[in-house]
Amino acid sequence: ISTQTQIAGSVFANCIMNASGVYCHSAHELDAVQQSTAATFVTKSATLAPRAGNPEPRYCTVPFGSINSMGLPNHGLAYYLDYVSQAQRDFPGKSYFLSITGFNVEEDLALIRQVQASDFAGIVELNLSCPNVPGKPQTGYDFEAVARILEAVFALYQAPLGIKLPPYFDLIHFDEIAAILNRFPLAYVNSVNSIGNGLCVDAASEAVLIKPKGGFGGIGGVYLKPTALANVRAFYERLKPEIQIIGTGGVVNGSDVFEHILCGASMVQVGTTLQEEGIGAFARLTRELKEIMAAKGYQTLDDFRGRLKTL
Numbered sequence: 608i609s610t611q612t613q614i615a616g617s618v619f620a621n622c623i624m625n626a627s628g629v630y631c632h633s634a635h636e637l638d639a640v641q642q643s644t645a646a647t648f649v650t651k652s653a654t655l656a657p658r659a660g661n662p663e664p665r666y667c668t669v670p671f672g673s674i675n676s677m678g679l680p681n682h683g684l685a686y687y688l689d690y691v692s693q694a695q696r697d698f699p700g701k702s703y704f705l706s707i708t709g710f711n712v713e714e715d716l717a718l719i720r721q722v723q724a725s726d727f728a729g730i731v732e733l734n735l736s737c738p739n740v741p742g743k744p745q746t747g748y749d750f751e752a753v754a755r756i757l758e759a760v761f762a763l764y765q766a767p768l769g770i771k772l773p774p775y776f777d778l779i780h781f782d783e784i785a786a787i788l789n790r791f792p793l794a795y796v797n798s799v800n801s802i803g804n805g806l807c808v809d810a811a812s813e814a815v816l817i818k819p820k821g822g823f824g825g826i827g828g829v830y831l832k833p834t835a836l837a838n839v840r841a842f843y844e845r846l847k848p849e850i851q852i853i854g855t856g857g858v859v860n861g862s863d864v865f866e867h868i869l870c871g872a873s874m875v876q877v878g879t880t881l882q883e884e885g886i887g888a889f890a891r892l893t894r895e896l897k898e899i900m901a902a903k904g905y906q907t908l909d910d911f912r913g914r915l916k917t918l
């Protein structure tokens with residue numbers, strides 16, 4: 608039984624990897640993902656300059672998931688370009704994902720130019736959905752801004768590039784954003800980022816759980832799964848076949864991975880569960896996925912990808 612997959616022509620021996628933000632801030636964490644059974648890694652979203660992020664506590668686990676308002680702490684693009692460059696030398700033939708995010712189109716272009724000037728040979732993930740920087744909207748909810756950014760980015764950059772989107776909740780919004788995305792040579796769409804600006808409350812202390820933004824933060828984990836599957840499915844049905852889907856959200860067990868692929872995902876990313884369980888989550892999820900495939904008589908992901916039935 609094989610869980611091999613492909614994104615933008617790169618072949619990966621497995622279809623499960625980290626979600627950006629988890630286990631990918633430092634070289635130490637990225638090494639751990641690299642040495643695991645994960646398909647590959649994606650780096651923490653990088654800005655032009657290093658950022659400390661929001662004040663702590665800024666991540667909290669809750670029974671059905673997590674809330675975070677990290678505020679984009681990262682070592683800056685140069686750090687992640689150096690790390691990937693070394694990984695490319697150490698493991699020739701393996702592809703890596705580099706996440707970047709600017710605060711406006713000029714910054715996005717400056718980031719892209721730095722990637723272009725480097726020896727990066729992997730896949731760029733442009734994060735259009737960070738919910739946690741005070742005063743900055745989630746770009747993915749401004750459809751005209753998404754169109755403007757992609758026009759500018761693809762005028763400059765022709766190598767494989769995908770985007771990380773926030774969850775959408777209305778079928779009209781899926782129609783509108785998909786019509787825009789279909790105008791561009793995107794490698795993939797990654798759905799979804801956390802549900803922005805949720806609020807978790809501790810009844811005992813009568814207080815919020817995280818410090819930034821009065822306790823508001825991005826929701827991940829079990830809460831996210833139906834929304835994530837809906838976004839994967841809605842984009843699988845609307846995007847041109849050249850644009851692949853990466854499914855992220857609510858992956859706790861092998862069935863969750865299976866369901867993302869059934870909805871149309873070509874790669875599945877793990878955030879909250881990886882944060883809570885640690886690097887062993889990759890081997891467990893892979894084993895559980897293979898057990899489900901074996902029980903159903905499936906040999907490869909192609910046997911069931913996208914083949915969700917309706918009633």
Ligand code: RRO
Binds near residue numbers: 678801825
């Ligand atoms: O760093 C964060 O606060 C963060 C980011 Br950039 C993101 O894209 N999604 C998220 O839940 N947190």
